[in-house]
Amino acid sequence: MTLAVSGLVRRFGDTTALDGVSLALGEGEFVAVLGPSGSGKSTLLRALAGLEGADAGEIRIAGRDMAGIPARERQIGVVFQNYALFRHMTVFENVAFGLRVRPRAARPARAELARQVRELLALVQIPELERRYPDQISGGQRQRVALARALAISPRLLLLDEPFGALDALVRREVRRWLRGLHDRLGLTTLLVTHDQEEAMELADRVAVMERGRLVQFDAPPALLAAPASPFVAGFIGHATRLEGKVQDGVLRFGTLPLPALRVALPDGRATAYLRPREVVALPGAGGAMVQLVRATAEGELRLVVQASGLALDAVLGEAAPGWPARGAPCRLHVVAAQVFAADGTRALGQPSAPAPVACRAGTEGV
Numbered sequence: 291m292t293l294a295v296s297g298l299v300r301r302f303g304d305t306t307a308l309d310g311v312s313l314a315l316g317e318g319e320f321v322a323v324l325g326p327s328g329s330g331k332s333t334l335l336r337a338l339a340g341l342e343g344a345d346a347g348e349i350r351i352a353g354r355d356m357a358g359i360p361a362r363e364r365q366i367g368v369v370f371q372n373y374a375l376f377r378h379m380t381v382f383e384n385v386a387f388g389l390r391v392r393p394r395a396a397r398p399a400r401a402e403l404a405r406q407v408r409e410l411l412a413l414v415q416i417p418e419l420e421r422r423y424p425d426q427i428s429g430g431q432r433q434r435v436a437l438a439r440a441l442a443i444s445p446r447l448l449l450l451d452e453p454f455g456a457l458d459a460l461v462r463r464e465v466r467r468w469l470r471g472l473h474d475r476l477g478l479t480t481l482l483v484t485h486d487q488e489e490a491m492e493l494a495d496r497v498a499v500m501e502r503g504r505l506v507q508f509d510a511p512p513a514l515l516a517a518p519a520s521p522f523v524a525g526f527i528g529h530a531t532r533l534e535g536k537v538q539d540g541v542l543r544f545g546t547l548p549l550p551a552l553r554v555a556l557p558d559g560r561a562t563a564y565l566r567p568r569e570v571v572a573l574p575g576a577g578g579a580m581v582q583l584v585r586a587t588a589e590g591e592l593r594l595v596v597q598a599s600g601l602a603l604d605a606v607l608g609e610a611a612p613g614w615p616a617r618g619a620p621c622r623l624h625v626v627a628a629q630v631f632a633a634d635g636t637r638a639l640g641q642p643s644a645p646a647p648v649a650c651r652a653g654t655e656g657v
């Protein structure tokens with residue numbers, strides 16, 4: 291089922307929650323809407339679901355204009371962060387509710403309803419839980435019940451608003467991979483609202499980045515990283531550090547910061563560079579910087595925070611050496627690449643003049 295939104299505007303008093311949002315989803319696509327708090331993600335999803343009106347713009351689902359079509363007639367499955375399961379109803383009854391709210395003509399008779407509920411519970415892999423109440427099952431299982439209930443109306447379009455918010459990191463990862471598989475298997479079109487970059491980048495075919503009510507970039511994850519459309523996207527995606535510099539004769543320098551100059555195809559003048567943690571490599575030895583913190587990531591890699599001219603920079607380890615890295619140890623920095631924006635917003639890739647040392651992928655053993 292295709293979804294096409296054009297020029298959607300939603301105001302709340304002085305706040306413009308949606309400021310002319312246009313986007314189109316193809317059949318079977320999985321799209322994540324990513325943005326900071328208050329950027330309009332939930333408002334967009336609620337408008338699509340028919341739970342929120344719009345001041346201007348158009349929403350088309352499978353080519354049909356949704357103006358004036360109430361939520362229950364849109365054939366959209368919706369799952370919110372808090373799942374909103376009915377606590378006094380069993381898992382079976384919660385899912386059956388999804389079938390009972392269907393328009394009268396599509397409502398199944400009793401025996402058929404029970405069959406369909408069991409089929410849905412099997413689909414979300416919790417057939418054994420039908421007699422339990424929501425507070426007798428885990429968060430991940432509640433999430434599956436909410437999804438089964440949303441799928442009960444046989445939606446072709448699924449809208450998910452921070453559906454993994456209440457789950458711990460491990461369960462969250464497992465449930466989201468499973469959800470992506472389900473999306474593919476059922477041939478759904480899915481729009482997922484999240485503020486979790488990792489989630490968006492891992493799950494989605496394309497990511498819609500929102501900033502203050504506007505859709506600022508809509509691209510596949512690799513394109514967002516390789517060609518951010520604006521300084522905001524460059525800073526937001528990949529937790530980049532923002533540094534001011536000056537370009538002269540195609541060379542970007544960072545003033546007193548102990549960072550090597552970068553070659554960049556931009557005109558002379560001020561420029562802003564965005565450096566992701568993986569793009570700054572720390573090597574042992576005097577070089578104007580110092581290791582402030584050594585930490586291990588959940589994936590078992592080491593990450594550093596280095597101090598350079600009063601600035602704290604995220605970096606990766608460039609070399610494994612005895613006693614290195616240690617807190618307080620001197621180090622020198624190498625930059626692998628950086629997204630650089632001129633004052634007029636033109637973007638170019640900053641690259642080192644000397645070849646980059648390969649970032650050491652040493653694990654945490656032996657530290």
Ligand SMILES: Nc1ncnc2c1ncn2[C@@H]1O[C@H](COP(=O)(O)OP(=O)(O)OP(=O)(O)O)[C@@H](O)[C@H]1O
Nearest residue numbers: 302305307325326327328329330331332333334485
């Ligand atoms: N019912 C409402 N009344 C007034 N203002 C609202 C209402 N709903 C949303 N807003 C405002 O609209 C803006 C966008 O809100 P929205 O909930 O869509 O953001 P969001 O990106 O989903 O944020 P979060 O990640 O924090 O959930 C915010 O400034 C918010 O305060």
